[in-house]
Amino acid sequence: MLFEVFVRPRRGLSHAHVGSLHAPDAEMALRNARDVYTRRQEGVSIWVVPAAEITASSPDEKDAFFAPAADKVYRHPTFYDVPEGAHHI
Amino acid sequence: MYGNDFAPLLEQVDSAERDLQQAAGRDVAAGTDLQGYFDTIVAADQKIEPRDWMPEAYRKTLIRQIAQHAHSEIIGMQPEGNWISRAPSLKRKAILLAKVQDEAGHGLYLYAAAETLGVSRDELVEMLIDGRQKYSSIFNYPTLTWADVGAIGWLVDGAAIVNQVPLCRCSYGPYARAMIRVCKEESFHQRQGFEILHTLSHGTPEQKAMAQDAVDRWWYPSLAMFGPPDTDSTHSERSMAWKIKRFSNDELRQRFVDMCVQQAEVLDLRIPDPELRWDEERGHYAFTQPDYDELMRVIKGDGPCNQERMAHRRRAHEDGAWVREAAQAYAGKRAKSAV
Numbered sequence: 001m002l003f004e005v006f007v008r009p010r011r012g013l014s015h016a017h018v019g020s021l022h023a024p025d026a027e028m029a030l031r032n033a034r035d036v037y038t039r040r041q042e043g044v045s046i047w048v049v050p051a052a053e054i055t056a057s058s059p060d061e062k063d064a065f066f067a068p069a070a071d072k073v074y075r076h077p078t079f080y081d082v083p084e085g086a087h088h089i
Numbered sequence: 090m091y092g093n094d095f096a097p098l099l100e101q102v103d104s105a106e107r108d109l110q111q112a113a114g115r116d117v118a119a120g121t122d123l124q125g126y127f128d129t130i131v132a133a134d135q136k137i138e139p140r141d142w143m144p145e146a147y148r149k150t151l152i153r154q155i156a157q158h159a160h161s162e163i164i165g166m167q168p169e170g171n172w173i174s175r176a177p178s179l180k181r182k183a184i185l186l187a188k189v190q191d192e193a194g195h196g197l198y199l200y201a202a203a204e205t206l207g208v209s210r211d212e213l214v215e216m217l218i219d220g221r222q223k224y225s226s227i228f229n230y231p232t233l234t235w236a237d238v239g240a241i242g243w244l245v246d247g248a249a250i251v252n253q254v255p256l257c258r259c260s261y262g263p264y265a266r267a268m269i270r271v272c273k274e275e276s277f278h279q280r281q282g283f284e285i286l287h288t289l290s291h292g293t294p295e296q297k298a299m300a301q302d303a304v305d306r307w308w309y310p311s312l313a314m315f316g317p318p319d320t321d322s323t324h325s326e327r328s329m330a331w332k333i334k335r336f337s338n339d340e341l342r343q344r345f346v347d348m349c350v351q352q353a354e355v356l357d358l359r360i361p362d363p364e365l366r367w368d369e370e371r372g373h374y375a376f377t378q379p380d381y382d383e384l385m386r387v388i389k390g391d392g393p394c395n396q397e398r399m400a401h402r403r404r405a406h407e408d409g410a411w412v413r414e415a416a417q418a419y420a421g422k423r424a425k426s427a428v
Contacts, residue, residue, distance in 0.1 A: 025420035
């Protein structure tokens with residue numbers, strides 16, 4: 001079975017995808033992931049996820065899929081003019 | 090070129106990693122048609138990712154190149170593994186074990202990258218074992234003495250690094266990321282080889298002679314690792330246009346020679362080339378080309394160790410079958426009892 005591997009590099013950081021590997025089950029996948037992806041203390045925590053269980057957005061639709069965010073600049077703080085003299089905002 | 094060619098290896102890798110992140114932040118006005126989108130992303134030095142559209146030939150080229158690279162890492166464990174049981178000290182043995190384990194790891198990163206292109210691991214393993222896909226011809230040479238372990242680290246890993254650092258900038262994301270990881274780890278490999286040779290070369294006259302003999306035997310095969318000369322290189326131009334490849338075989342070979350000359354002085358070992366001299370006009374060392382007929386013969390299967398390497402790999406694969414089956418059966422049993 002193909003597993004995708006995610007490693008948390010240090011406390012306080014999110015797990016990030018590092019690659020994949022084959023294993024008969026999740027437990028073996030974890031052990032293999034330790035040997036393949038953390039030989040130099042690259043992580044403090046590992047997730048393994050069966051690749052077949054991941055649902056991904058399609059690259060072909062990415063324009064339409066992400067378009068709703070494009071015209072909403074007011075979601076960014078830089079959109080707003082802060083009047084002079086206002087502190088801590 | 091990317092800044093100073095002689096920047097320390099790890100700096101070059103870091104700079105490739107920084108550029109990767111920087112390029113990703115750039116806004117690219119990519120067209121809507123598939124080929125146009127692909128071309129724009131490649132032109133902007135951004136990365137093509139597994140589910141993006143790509144030309145079929147790009148996919149095939151990458152599968153061939155990444156698979157061959159992965160196979161080389163796996164077969165590459167054999168020549169050095171040969172010396173694990175005879176390493177001269179416990180320290181050297183622990184280091185060599187870690188290095189050979191790294192080669193296995195590199196093979197696995199690369200197989201994982203190849204699989205993102207739609208080829209299965211089983212297929213890749215089959216293609217190595219039945220000879221449909223190749224591995225680097227360098228691993229068909231024998232490791233006759235302990236000094237060979239040093240020469241492999243210094244010259245073979247050194248040549249591999251010169252080849253691989255530009256691959257950290259390859260246009261295919263999973264390959265570029267795997268190479269960044271590989272290169273960071275290779276740097277230890279090259280240094281441990283250099284240290285072995287330096288220790289031997291500053292030891293007894295016999296030890297020094299052993300180091301020189303190893304360098305004499307590994308020098309030309311290492312030069313051949315960069316492949317045939319540009320005039321005979323078949324896939325280069327297209328791979329360059331796709332930014333899979335960044336420099337030609339001859340450019341990389343020259344870079345390697347230029348680096349080695351000074352390092353050989355520090356080692357106090359001689360590079361076995363009577364024609365080696367500084368060419369003022371070109372700003373590079375002039376050197377004798379490796380024997381490309383020999384390279385072709387070794388690639389075709391007629392090197393000193395081709396049969397041994399393949400037989401060993403096949404045997405290891407077959408001998409491991411019961412382990413894979415047992416693990417599978419155990420996983421199946423546990424899944425059933427969990428229901």
